[in-house]
Amino acid sequence: MGIRLEKLVVKFGDFKALNEVTLQIPKGKLVSLLGPSGSGKSTTLFTISGIHKPHSGKIYFGDRDVTGLEPEELGIGLVFQNYALYPHMTVRENILFPLKNLKWDKAEAEKRALEVAKIVKIESQLDKKPAQLSGGQQQRVAIARALAKKPDILLLDEPLSNLDTKLRVETRQEIRRIQKETGVTAIFVTHDQEEAMSISDEIVLMKDGAIQQVSSPSDIYMNPVNKFVASFIGSPEMNFINLECKEGTSIIDSLIIENLPKNKSKVILGVRAEDFEVADKGLKTKVVTVEILGRERLLTLDHNGIKYKMLVDKEFFIDEGAELIIKPKTGKSYVFDAESEEFITKC
Numbered sequence: 095m096g097i098r099l100e101k102l103v104v105k106f107g108d109f110k111a112l113n114e115v116t117l118q119i120p121k122g123k124l125v126s127l128l129g130p131s132g133s134g135k136s137t138t139l140f141t142i143s144g145i146h147k148p149h150s151g152k153i154y155f156g157d158r159d160v161t162g163l164e165p166e167e168l169g170i171g172l173v174f175q176n177y178a179l180y181p182h183m184t185v186r187e188n189i190l191f192p193l194k195n196l197k198w199d200k201a202e203a204e205k206r207a208l209e210v211a212k213i214v215k216i217e218s219q220l221d222k223k224p225a226q227l228s229g230g231q232q233q234r235v236a237i238a239r240a241l242a243k244k245p246d247i248l249l250l251d252e253p254l255s256n257l258d259t260k261l262r263v264e265t266r267q268e269i270r271r272i273q274k275e276t277g278v279t280a281i282f283v284t285h286d287q288e289e290a291m292s293i294s295d296e297i298v299l300m301k302d303g304a305i306q307q308v309s310s311p312s313d314i315y316m317n318p319v320n321k322f323v324a325s326f327i328g329s330p331e332m333n334f335i336n337l338e339c340k341e342g343t344s345i346i347d348s349l350i351i352e353n354l355p356k357n358k359s360k361v362i363l364g365v366r367a368e369d370f371e372v373a374d375k376g377l378k379t380k381v382v383t384v385e386i387l388g389r390e391r392l393l394t395l396d397h398n399g400i401k402y403k404m405l406v407d408k409e410f411f412i413d414e415g416a417e418l419i420i421k422p423k424t425g426k427s428y429v430f431d432a433e434s435e436e437f438i439t440k441c
Protein backbone atom coordinates (compact mmCIF):
# COMPACT_ATOMS: atom_id res chain seq x y z
CA MET A 95 0.00 0.00 0.00
CA GLY A 96 1.38 3.41 -0.95
CA ILE A 97 1.52 6.36 1.44
CA ARG A 98 0.74 9.96 0.59
CA LEU A 99 1.34 12.99 2.81
CA GLU A 100 -0.24 16.26 1.79
CA LYS A 101 0.95 19.53 3.31
CA LEU A 102 1.38 17.95 6.71
CA VAL A 103 1.92 20.43 9.54
CA VAL A 104 2.75 19.20 13.04
CA LYS A 105 3.07 21.65 15.91
CA PHE A 106 4.34 21.32 19.46
CA GLY A 107 2.97 24.46 21.10
CA ASP A 108 3.99 27.28 18.77
CA PHE A 109 6.87 25.30 17.31
CA LYS A 110 6.31 23.87 13.84
CA ALA A 111 8.11 20.52 13.83
CA LEU A 112 6.79 19.73 10.34
CA ASN A 113 6.17 22.49 7.88
CA GLU A 114 3.91 21.45 4.99
CA VAL A 115 5.46 18.10 4.26
CA THR A 116 4.19 16.66 0.99
CA LEU A 117 5.46 13.26 0.00
CA GLN A 118 4.45 10.22 -1.99
CA ILE A 119 5.80 6.79 -1.11
CA PRO A 120 5.07 4.13 -3.72
CA LYS A 121 3.75 0.71 -2.73
CA GLY A 122 6.45 -1.88 -2.04
CA LYS A 123 9.33 0.60 -1.88
CA LEU A 124 11.78 1.34 0.89
CA VAL A 125 12.15 5.05 1.46
CA SER A 126 14.59 6.58 3.94
CA LEU A 127 13.97 9.74 5.90
CA LEU A 128 17.40 11.25 6.32
CA GLY A 129 18.50 14.45 8.01
CA PRO A 130 20.30 15.94 10.99
CA SER A 131 19.06 15.68 14.55
CA GLY A 132 15.86 17.65 15.06
CA SER A 133 14.98 17.82 11.36
CA GLY A 134 11.59 16.12 11.91
CA LYS A 135 12.25 12.52 10.85
CA SER A 136 10.74 10.85 13.93
CA THR A 137 7.91 13.37 14.00
CA THR A 138 7.03 12.40 10.42
CA LEU A 139 7.09 8.71 11.33
CA PHE A 140 5.08 9.18 14.54
CA THR A 141 2.51 11.23 12.66
CA ILE A 142 2.12 8.60 9.95
CA SER A 143 1.70 5.96 12.66
CA GLY A 144 -1.08 7.95 14.39
CA ILE A 145 0.92 8.65 17.56
CA HIS A 146 1.08 12.40 16.81
CA LYS A 147 -1.92 14.13 15.29
CA PRO A 148 -1.26 16.70 12.55
CA HIS A 149 -2.31 20.32 12.99
CA SER A 150 -3.27 20.38 9.32
CA GLY A 151 -2.71 18.35 6.18
CA LYS A 152 -3.69 14.84 5.17
CA ILE A 153 -2.34 11.31 5.36
CA TYR A 154 -3.48 8.66 2.90
CA PHE A 155 -2.77 4.93 2.90
CA GLY A 156 -3.61 3.99 -0.66
CA ASP A 157 -6.88 5.84 -1.32
CA ARG A 158 -7.93 5.75 2.32
CA ASP A 159 -7.76 9.00 4.29
CA VAL A 160 -6.26 7.93 7.63
CA THR A 161 -5.61 11.42 9.04
CA GLY A 162 -6.30 11.51 12.78
CA LEU A 163 -6.79 7.76 13.21
CA GLU A 164 -5.34 5.95 16.21
CA PRO A 165 -2.31 3.64 15.83
CA GLU A 166 -4.44 0.52 16.49
CA GLU A 167 -6.73 1.42 13.59
CA LEU A 168 -3.89 1.57 11.10
CA GLY A 169 -2.46 -1.94 11.22
CA ILE A 170 1.11 -0.85 10.62
CA GLY A 171 4.30 -2.51 11.85
CA LEU A 172 6.56 -0.34 13.98
CA VAL A 173 10.20 -0.88 14.92
CA PHE A 174 12.04 1.56 17.14
CA GLN A 175 15.61 2.24 18.14
CA ASN A 176 15.39 0.47 21.49
CA TYR A 177 13.79 -2.69 20.23
CA ALA A 178 11.70 -2.99 23.42
CA LEU A 179 11.28 -6.74 23.42
CA TYR A 180 9.55 -8.05 26.51
CA PRO A 181 12.50 -9.40 28.53
CA HIS A 182 10.51 -12.00 30.49
CA MET A 183 9.03 -13.53 27.34
CA THR A 184 10.72 -15.92 24.94
CA VAL A 185 11.32 -14.94 21.34
CA ARG A 186 8.26 -16.96 20.33
CA GLU A 187 6.06 -15.23 22.93
CA ASN A 188 7.37 -11.83 21.83
CA ILE A 189 6.43 -12.51 18.22
CA LEU A 190 3.03 -13.94 19.23
CA PHE A 191 2.18 -11.00 21.47
CA PRO A 192 0.62 -8.66 18.86
CA LEU A 193 -1.32 -11.59 17.36
CA LYS A 194 -2.77 -12.46 20.78
CA ASN A 195 -3.84 -8.83 21.12
CA LEU A 196 -5.57 -9.07 17.78
CA LYS A 197 -7.22 -12.32 18.97
CA TRP A 198 -5.79 -14.48 16.21
CA ASP A 199 -6.66 -18.16 16.31
CA LYS A 200 -3.93 -19.88 18.34
CA ALA A 201 -2.83 -22.38 15.71
CA GLU A 202 -2.83 -19.71 12.98
CA ALA A 203 -0.77 -17.42 15.20
CA GLU A 204 1.79 -20.18 15.94
CA LYS A 205 2.07 -20.88 12.23
CA ARG A 206 2.54 -17.20 11.42
CA ALA A 207 5.14 -16.76 14.19
CA LEU A 208 7.22 -19.57 12.72
CA GLU A 209 6.80 -18.10 9.24
CA VAL A 210 8.13 -14.66 10.20
CA ALA A 211 10.84 -16.20 12.36
CA LYS A 212 12.03 -17.95 9.21
CA ILE A 213 11.90 -14.74 7.18
CA VAL A 214 14.20 -13.00 9.66
CA LYS A 215 16.26 -16.19 10.17
CA ILE A 216 15.67 -16.49 13.89
CA GLU A 217 13.73 -19.79 13.90
CA SER A 218 16.43 -21.65 15.85
CA GLN A 219 16.23 -19.10 18.70
CA LEU A 220 12.49 -19.23 19.41
CA ASP A 221 12.77 -20.57 22.96
CA LYS A 222 15.44 -18.14 24.11
CA LYS A 223 14.87 -14.98 26.11
CA PRO A 224 15.96 -11.66 24.49
CA ALA A 225 18.93 -11.32 26.87
CA GLN A 226 20.37 -14.54 25.43
CA LEU A 227 20.50 -13.04 21.91
CA SER A 228 22.97 -10.71 20.22
CA GLY A 229 21.90 -7.15 19.42
CA GLY A 230 21.39 -8.02 15.75
CA GLN A 231 19.28 -11.05 16.62
CA GLN A 232 17.16 -8.98 19.01
CA GLN A 233 16.65 -6.43 16.25
CA ARG A 234 15.48 -9.17 13.90
CA VAL A 235 13.01 -10.42 16.53
CA ALA A 236 11.64 -6.87 16.75
CA ILE A 237 11.20 -6.86 12.98
CA ALA A 238 9.54 -10.29 13.07
CA ARG A 239 7.16 -9.04 15.74
CA ALA A 240 6.30 -6.01 13.60
CA LEU A 241 5.77 -8.19 10.51
CA ALA A 242 3.70 -10.87 12.26
CA LYS A 243 0.32 -9.25 11.69
CA LYS A 244 1.10 -8.89 7.96
CA PRO A 245 1.19 -5.11 7.85
CA ASP A 246 1.16 -3.36 4.47
CA ILE A 247 3.35 -0.67 5.97
CA LEU A 248 6.47 -1.02 8.08
CA LEU A 249 7.89 2.03 9.87
CA LEU A 250 11.39 1.84 11.32
CA ASP A 251 12.93 4.62 13.44
CA GLU A 252 16.74 4.32 13.65
CA PRO A 253 16.43 0.58 14.21
CA LEU A 254 20.17 -0.05 13.97
CA SER A 255 21.65 2.65 16.15
CA ASN A 256 22.36 0.31 19.08
CA LEU A 257 24.43 -2.06 16.96
CA ASP A 258 28.17 -2.05 16.24
CA THR A 259 29.36 -1.15 12.75
CA LYS A 260 29.63 -4.67 11.35
CA LEU A 261 26.25 -5.74 12.72
CA ARG A 262 24.67 -2.53 11.47
CA VAL A 263 25.79 -3.27 7.94
CA GLU A 264 24.64 -6.89 8.10
CA THR A 265 21.31 -6.03 9.69
CA ARG A 266 20.53 -3.25 7.22
CA GLN A 267 21.08 -5.71 4.37
CA GLU A 268 18.75 -8.11 6.19
CA ILE A 269 16.10 -5.40 6.49
CA ARG A 270 16.35 -4.71 2.78
CA ARG A 271 16.09 -8.43 1.97
CA ILE A 272 13.06 -8.88 4.25
CA GLN A 273 11.42 -5.75 2.81
CA LYS A 274 11.87 -6.98 -0.76
CA GLU A 275 10.79 -10.51 0.11
CA THR A 276 7.58 -9.40 1.82
CA GLY A 277 6.86 -6.51 -0.55
CA VAL A 278 5.98 -4.30 2.43
CA THR A 279 6.09 -0.52 1.95
CA ALA A 280 8.76 0.66 4.36
CA ILE A 281 9.89 4.00 5.78
CA PHE A 282 13.30 3.86 7.39
CA VAL A 283 14.50 6.76 9.53
CA THR A 284 18.21 7.32 9.86
CA HIS A 285 20.67 10.19 10.27
CA ASP A 286 23.39 8.09 8.65
CA GLN A 287 23.70 9.02 4.98
CA GLU A 288 25.69 5.93 4.10
CA GLU A 289 22.98 3.72 5.61
CA ALA A 290 20.30 5.57 3.64
CA MET A 291 22.34 5.38 0.44
CA SER A 292 22.89 1.64 0.76
CA ILE A 293 19.34 0.38 1.27
CA SER A 294 16.84 2.87 -0.14
CA ASP A 295 14.85 3.10 -3.31
CA GLU A 296 14.40 6.78 -2.55
CA ILE A 297 15.94 9.15 -0.02
CA VAL A 298 13.95 11.98 1.53
CA LEU A 299 16.36 14.53 2.91
CA MET A 300 14.89 16.75 5.63
CA LYS A 301 16.00 19.92 7.38
CA ASP A 302 14.08 22.04 9.90
CA GLY A 303 10.82 20.17 9.40
CA ALA A 304 10.85 20.55 5.62
CA ILE A 305 11.84 18.30 2.73
CA GLN A 306 14.93 19.44 0.85
CA GLN A 307 15.06 16.75 -1.83
CA VAL A 308 13.52 13.40 -2.76
CA SER A 309 15.72 11.35 -5.08
CA SER A 310 17.25 7.96 -5.65
CA PRO A 311 20.59 7.43 -3.84
CA SER A 312 22.66 7.91 -7.00
CA ASP A 313 20.68 10.95 -8.12
CA ILE A 314 20.87 12.73 -4.78
CA TYR A 315 24.65 12.21 -4.82
CA MET A 316 25.06 13.33 -8.44
CA ASN A 317 22.46 16.09 -8.53
CA PRO A 318 22.03 17.80 -5.16
CA VAL A 319 19.53 20.67 -5.38
CA ASN A 320 21.31 22.89 -2.87
CA LYS A 321 24.43 23.26 -0.75
CA PHE A 322 22.82 21.62 2.29
CA VAL A 323 22.02 18.44 0.35
CA ALA A 324 25.47 18.47 -1.25
CA SER A 325 27.17 18.75 2.12
CA PHE A 326 24.96 16.14 3.83
CA ILE A 327 25.34 13.43 1.18
CA GLY A 328 28.74 11.85 0.58
CA SER A 329 31.74 11.16 2.75
CA PRO A 330 34.11 12.93 3.15
CA GLU A 331 31.92 16.00 2.98
CA MET A 332 32.01 18.06 -0.21
CA ASN A 333 34.53 20.93 -0.23
CA PHE A 334 33.16 24.44 -0.67
CA ILE A 335 35.13 27.35 -2.12
CA ASN A 336 33.76 30.89 -2.03
CA LEU A 337 34.44 32.56 -5.36
CA GLU A 338 34.29 36.17 -6.45
CA CYS A 339 33.55 36.28 -10.14
CA LYS A 340 33.40 38.71 -13.01
CA GLU A 341 31.92 37.99 -16.41
CA GLY A 342 31.68 34.29 -15.54
CA THR A 343 35.33 33.96 -14.59
CA SER A 344 37.03 33.65 -11.22
CA ILE A 345 40.72 33.64 -10.41
CA ILE A 346 42.30 32.34 -7.21
CA ASP A 347 46.06 31.86 -7.01
CA SER A 348 46.94 30.66 -10.50
CA LEU A 349 43.63 28.87 -10.95
CA ILE A 350 41.27 30.28 -13.54
CA ILE A 351 37.69 29.00 -13.34
CA GLU A 352 35.52 29.75 -16.34
CA ASN A 353 31.94 29.13 -17.41
CA LEU A 354 30.49 30.48 -14.17
CA PRO A 355 27.12 32.27 -14.30
CA LYS A 356 27.77 35.66 -15.95
CA ASN A 357 25.19 37.51 -13.83
CA LYS A 358 26.73 36.59 -10.45
CA SER A 359 29.50 38.34 -8.57
CA LYS A 360 29.72 35.65 -5.89
CA VAL A 361 29.16 31.92 -6.05
CA ILE A 362 30.09 28.87 -4.00
CA LEU A 363 31.96 26.12 -5.79
CA GLY A 364 31.36 22.59 -4.46
CA VAL A 365 34.05 20.00 -5.18
CA ARG A 366 33.96 16.40 -3.95
CA ALA A 367 37.19 15.04 -2.48
CA GLU A 368 37.56 12.67 -5.45
CA ASP A 369 37.17 15.54 -7.91
CA PHE A 370 40.39 17.45 -7.19
CA GLU A 371 43.50 16.69 -9.23
CA VAL A 372 47.15 17.69 -9.02
CA ALA A 373 47.97 20.51 -11.43
CA ASP A 374 50.70 22.92 -12.54
CA LYS A 375 48.40 25.86 -12.10
CA GLY A 376 45.83 25.88 -9.34
CA LEU A 377 45.30 26.35 -5.63
CA LYS A 378 48.54 26.38 -3.71
CA THR A 379 47.97 24.19 -0.67
CA LYS A 380 49.97 22.58 2.10
CA VAL A 381 49.45 18.96 3.12
CA VAL A 382 48.23 18.87 6.72
CA THR A 383 47.50 15.15 7.14
CA VAL A 384 47.65 11.99 5.07
CA GLU A 385 45.22 9.25 6.11
CA ILE A 386 45.48 5.78 4.63
CA LEU A 387 41.96 4.48 3.98
CA GLY A 388 42.99 1.26 2.25
CA ARG A 389 42.17 1.65 -1.42
CA GLU A 390 42.77 5.40 -1.25
CA ARG A 391 44.52 8.08 0.74
CA LEU A 392 42.68 11.04 2.14
CA LEU A 393 44.66 14.27 2.18
CA THR A 394 43.71 17.23 4.33
CA LEU A 395 45.05 20.32 2.62
CA ASP A 396 45.33 23.87 3.92
CA HIS A 397 44.67 26.79 1.59
CA ASN A 398 45.02 30.15 3.36
CA GLY A 399 43.61 28.70 6.58
CA ILE A 400 40.75 26.82 4.90
CA LYS A 401 40.88 23.03 4.92
CA TYR A 402 40.06 20.91 1.88
CA LYS A 403 39.79 17.15 1.60
CA MET A 404 41.22 15.34 -1.42
CA LEU A 405 41.12 11.62 -2.19
CA VAL A 406 44.12 10.22 -4.05
CA ASP A 407 45.22 6.79 -5.15
CA LYS A 408 46.98 4.62 -2.56
CA GLU A 409 50.14 4.80 -4.70
CA PHE A 410 50.27 8.59 -4.46
CA PHE A 411 52.95 9.31 -1.88
CA ILE A 412 53.31 12.72 -0.32
CA ASP A 413 54.58 13.88 3.05
CA GLU A 414 52.73 15.97 5.57
CA GLY A 415 54.00 19.55 5.31
CA ALA A 416 54.66 19.30 1.56
CA GLU A 417 53.23 21.78 -0.91
CA LEU A 418 50.62 20.61 -3.42
CA ILE A 419 48.97 22.49 -6.23
CA ILE A 420 45.47 21.24 -7.01
CA LYS A 421 42.52 22.12 -9.22
CA PRO A 422 38.96 20.87 -9.56
CA LYS A 423 38.49 18.39 -12.41
CA THR A 424 36.73 20.05 -15.34
CA GLY A 425 32.98 19.59 -15.41
CA LYS A 426 32.79 17.93 -12.00
CA SER A 427 32.18 20.93 -9.74
CA TYR A 428 28.85 22.22 -8.50
CA VAL A 429 28.07 25.94 -8.55
CA PHE A 430 25.74 27.22 -5.85
CA ASP A 431 24.25 30.68 -5.46
CA ALA A 432 26.14 32.46 -2.67
CA GLU A 433 22.92 33.76 -1.10
CA SER A 434 20.17 31.21 -1.66
CA GLU A 435 22.68 28.30 -1.76
CA GLU A 436 20.58 26.75 -4.54
CA PHE A 437 22.36 24.72 -7.19
CA ILE A 438 22.87 26.71 -10.40
CA THR A 439 25.05 24.68 -12.75
CA LYS A 440 28.04 22.35 -13.02
CA CYS A 441 31.37 23.58 -14.24
Ligand SMILES: Nc1ncnc2c1ncn2[C@@H]1O[C@H](COP(=O)(O)OP(=O)(O)OP(=O)(O)O)[C@@H](O)[C@H]1O
Nearest residue numbers: 106109111129130131132133134135136137138285
Ligand atom coordinates in the same frame (compact mmCIF):
# COMPACT_ATOMS: atom_id res chain seq x y z
N1 LIG B 1 6.87 15.76 21.93
C1 LIG B 1 7.53 16.87 21.57
N2 LIG B 1 7.32 18.05 22.18
C2 LIG B 1 7.96 19.17 21.79
N3 LIG B 1 8.87 19.23 20.80
C3 LIG B 1 9.12 18.09 20.15
C4 LIG B 1 8.49 16.85 20.49
N4 LIG B 1 8.95 15.89 19.66
C5 LIG B 1 9.85 16.50 18.85
N5 LIG B 1 9.96 17.81 19.14
C6 LIG B 1 10.82 18.78 18.42
O1 LIG B 1 10.54 18.68 17.04
C7 LIG B 1 11.74 18.75 16.27
C8 LIG B 1 11.86 17.51 15.42
O2 LIG B 1 12.08 16.40 16.28
P1 LIG B 1 12.25 14.92 15.73
O3 LIG B 1 12.26 14.02 16.90
O4 LIG B 1 11.25 14.68 14.67
O5 LIG B 1 13.72 15.00 15.07
P2 LIG B 1 14.58 13.86 14.39
O6 LIG B 1 14.84 14.33 12.99
O7 LIG B 1 13.93 12.54 14.57
O8 LIG B 1 15.96 13.96 15.20
P3 LIG B 1 16.94 12.80 15.77
O9 LIG B 1 17.87 12.46 14.63
O10 LIG B 1 17.66 13.50 16.87
O11 LIG B 1 16.10 11.66 16.25
C9 LIG B 1 12.86 18.95 17.28
O12 LIG B 1 13.19 20.29 17.33
C10 LIG B 1 12.26 18.45 18.58
O13 LIG B 1 12.85 19.11 19.67
Ligand SMILES: [Mg+2]
Nearest residue numbers: 135136137251
Ligand atom coordinates in the same frame (compact mmCIF):
# COMPACT_ATOMS: atom_id res chain seq x y z
MG1 LIG C 1 14.44 10.85 15.69
